[in-house]
Amino acid sequence: xxxxxxxxxxxxxxxxxxxxxxxxxxxxxxxxRGGAVWLREKKLGLWxxxxxTQVGDAVREIAGGLMALGFAAGDTASILSNTVxxxxxxxxxxxxxAGVASGIYPTDAAPQVHYLTEDSHSSIxxxxxxxxxxxxxxxxxxxxxxxxxxxxxxxxxxxxxxEGVMSLAALRDLGRAWNAGHPHALQERVAxxxxxxxxxxxxxxxxxxxxxxAMHTHGALIHTARGLNxxxxxxxxxxxxxxxxxCHIAERMGGEYFSLYTGxxxxxxxxxxxxxENVREIAPTAFVAVPRVWEKFYSGVTIALKESTRLQQxxxxxxxxxxxxxxxxxxxxxxxxxxxxxxxxxARWLVLDxxxxxxxxxxxxxxxxxxxxxxxxxxxxxxxxxxxxxxVWGMTETCGVSTAMPPQRIxxxxxxxxxxxxxxxxxxxxxxxxxxxxxxxxGYLNQPEKxxxxxxxxxxxxxxxxxxxxxxxxxxxxxxxxxxxxxxxxKNITPSEIENELKFSPYVTDAVVIGDxxxxxxxxxxxxxxxxxxxxxxxxxxFSNYASLxxxxxxxxxxxxxxxxxxxxxxxxxxxxQFFLLENQLTAEDEELTPTMKLKRRLVQAKYAAxxxxxxxxxxxxx
Numbered sequence: 251x252x253x254x255x256x257x258x259x260x261x262x263x264x265x266x267x268x269x270x271x272x273x274x275x276x277x278x279x280x281x282x283r284g285g286a287v288w289l290r291e292k293k294l295g296l297w298x299x300x301x302x303t304q305v306g307d308a309v310r311e312i313a314g315g316l317m318a319l320g321f322a323a324g325d326t327a328s329i330l331s332n333t334v335x336x337x338x339x340x341x342x343x344x345x346x347x348a349g350v351a352s353g354i355y356p357t358d359a360a361p362q363v364h365y366l367t368e369d370s371h372s373s374i375x376x377x378x379x380x381x382x383x384x385x386x387x388x389x390x391x392x393x394x395x396x397x398x399x400x401x402x403x404x405x406x407x408x409x410x411x412x413e414g415v416m417s418l419a420a421l422r423d424l425g426r427a428w429n430a431g432h433p434h435a436l437q438e439r440v441a442x443x444x445x446x447x448x449x450x451x452x453x454x455x456x457x458x459x460x461x462x463x464a465m466h467t468h469g470a471l472i473h474t475a476r477g478l479n480x481x482x483x484x485x486x487x488x489x490x491x492x493x494x495x496x497c498h499i500a501e502r503m504g505g506e507y508f509s510l511y512t513g514x515x516x517x518x519x520x521x522x523x524x525x526x527e528n529v530r531e532i533a534p535t536a537f538v539a540v541p542r543v544w545e546k547f548y549s550g551v552t553i554a555l556k557e558s559t560r561l562q563q564x565x566x567x568x569x570x571x572x573x574x575x576x577x578x579x580x581x582x583x584x585x586x587x588x589x590x591x592x593x594x595x596x597a598r599w600l601v602l603d604x605x606x607x608x609x610x611x612x613x614x615x616x617x618x619x620x621x622x623x624x625x626x627x628x629x630x631x632x633x634x635x636x637x638x639x640x641x642v643w644g645m646t647e648t649c650g651v652s653t654a655m656p657p658q659r660i661x662x663x664x665x666x667x668x669x670x671x672x673x674x675x676x677x678x679x680x681x682x683x684x685x686x687x688x689x690x691x692x693g694y695l696n697q698p699e700k701x702x703x704x705x706x707x708x709x710x711x712x713x714x715x716x717x718x719x720x721x722x723x724x725x726x727x728x729x730x731x732x733x734x735x736x737x738x739x740x741k742n743i744t745p746s747e748i749e750n751e752l753k754f755s756p757y758v759t760d761a762v763v764i765g766d767x768x769x770x771x772x773x774x775x776x777x778x779x780x781x782x783x784x785x786x787x788x789x790x791x792x793f794s795n796y797a798s799l800x801x802x803x804x805x806x807x808x809x810x811x812x813x814x815x816x817x818x819x820x821x822x823x824x825x826x827x828q829f830f831l832l833e834n835q836l837t838a839e840d841e842e843l844t845p846t847m848k849l850k851r852r853l854v855q856a857k858y859a860a861x862x863x864x865x866x867x868x869x870x871x872x873x
Contacts, residue, residue: 275510372396406771500650
């Protein structure tokens with residue numbers, strides 16, 4: 251088991267697997283790794299392993315089926331599915347055919363499916379099951395370029411008789427027959443690909459207007475995968491998890507393609523609800539997740555601790571205190587005394603190892619967090635358990651990671667220095683972070699004007715994030731340019747810092763701080779249903795549904811207590827004076843949330859304008 255003070259193995263500088271395109275990289279990996287396990291999935295309670303050879307066979311058949319359907323080099327196929335192995339198989343098949351692969355969030359409604367399929371000019375649409383097929387069929391008549399819909403899971407669809415729809419199994423059968431008559435066709439497609447060819451489309455979440463299709467070339471994907479391995483290295487011995495949406499750049503790049511390059515085993519969870527259980531089963535050695543996942547794990551430990559005995563609580567308090575003493579020294583770059591090391595060994599044996607096993611991170615060399623800001627206190631808590639948490643920063647347009655926290659020198663509250671494979675600068679006039687490098691996208695599909703707006707005159711990508719850089723060239727994000735609050739008194743406030751503190755509470759899932767051109771700050775708060783319900787049950791608070799739970803006086807007092815604790819950490823002008831709780835339990839299917847489960851600030855403010863105005867109706871707010 252690793253400890254915080256153990257030497258960090260050097261990152262890989264050599265080329266692990268050759269290939270200038272994703273397709274060439276994949277087929278080289280299949281030839282080199284053969285019978286070794288690459289992918290694993292859990293179905294009907296059992297884990298099934300896929301070797302590189304088996305994945306190669308499936309991809310070859312799907313690619314053959316696509317070519318038999320007339321799928322030409324440069325054509326686009328869209329994938330509408332949750333994160334399952336079939337997603338990866340079809341993605342690699344499309345790329346092997348020299349096509350372009352585009353992902354659609356499984357939570358998207360039929361109108362969004364229509365827009366994304368039409369905008370990408372997709373001729374093939376892969377869908378996961380009958381639920382996703384219904385969306386596709388509802389808009390098919392308005393998609394003249396769409397030739398075929400291919401379904402992964404045909405359960406409940408065996409009686410379907412539709413010439414425009416076929417199963418993935420049937421496509422593979424078609425591909426086997428076609429490949430037999432055209433034995434060199436796929437190899438020729440792969441060989442003809444160039445690094446500058448378009449590989450994938452990743453659509454932005456569309457928080458301001460319609461989603462934009464960010465275009466990434468094969469060369470950008472390969473450049474980023476190789477670069478990542480020289481920053482946060484992985485190997486064929488690593489166990490990783492796939493559970494974030496594959497149509498998002500985080501899982502597509504940091505999961506599928508990074509694993510493809512390094513050979514790390516990729517384990518697919520059963521569904522989003524089973525992530526905590528699957529984490530404990532898999533016990534990943536390298537774990538990438540968004541802040542909401544890390545907050546949920548911390549919340550679970552906090553709630554479990556409240557239900558434990560006084561002796562267990564005391565043991566935890568002592569053990570986490572020892573861990574925090576270790577973490578403080580490591581963060582300060584100081585040596586750890588032998589006596590403290592021995593106390594930490596005892597703390598792990600008595601308590602902390604059990605906490606790590608409870609979460610499922612007991613084998614993790616490191617944890618990686620990104621896609622949204624995270625509380626520095628949460629990073630310190632994981633460090634106190636003995637597991638380094640590395641914050642990374644990037645965006646869809648940078649192909650993922652542009653800055654990364656080095657495990658040798660962690661600074662909570664920072665996003666680390668720029669990775670060596672791109673450049674990052676701060677615009678002196680606006681404070682905006684800007685990026686340049688081979689990993690930066692090739693522009694937005696069908697939107698040359700938006701593409702032009704996104705770049706400076708000297709070719710740097712405008713990220714929209716405002717930040718600062720310290721003497722060690724570690725960057726820090728202060729907020730989004732469009733989200734900075736300027737109060738009526740002229741005070742500039744970065745709401746994300748306050749929101750992160752609120753989300754550190756096990757009772758708060760998300761929050762939006764309001765106050766632009768206002769006399770004081772207010773907040774819209776989304777409670778953590780599971781933990782607040784548990785609190786209500788433990789304290790005999792009556793409620794009949796989610797809405798009544800949020801209205802309960804005791805729950806209002808509970809959240810007020812959280813806000814009071816957070817207010818104590820900020821100057822008076824930065825303190826929240828009023829709040830209201832969202833009365834609807836939101837999911838990724840609700841318009842208020844992005845597919846990556848972040849509240850859409852502008853939409854929330856517009857939708858709840860009446861409640862916001864009510865918080866300012868009293869004039870002075872709470873003292």
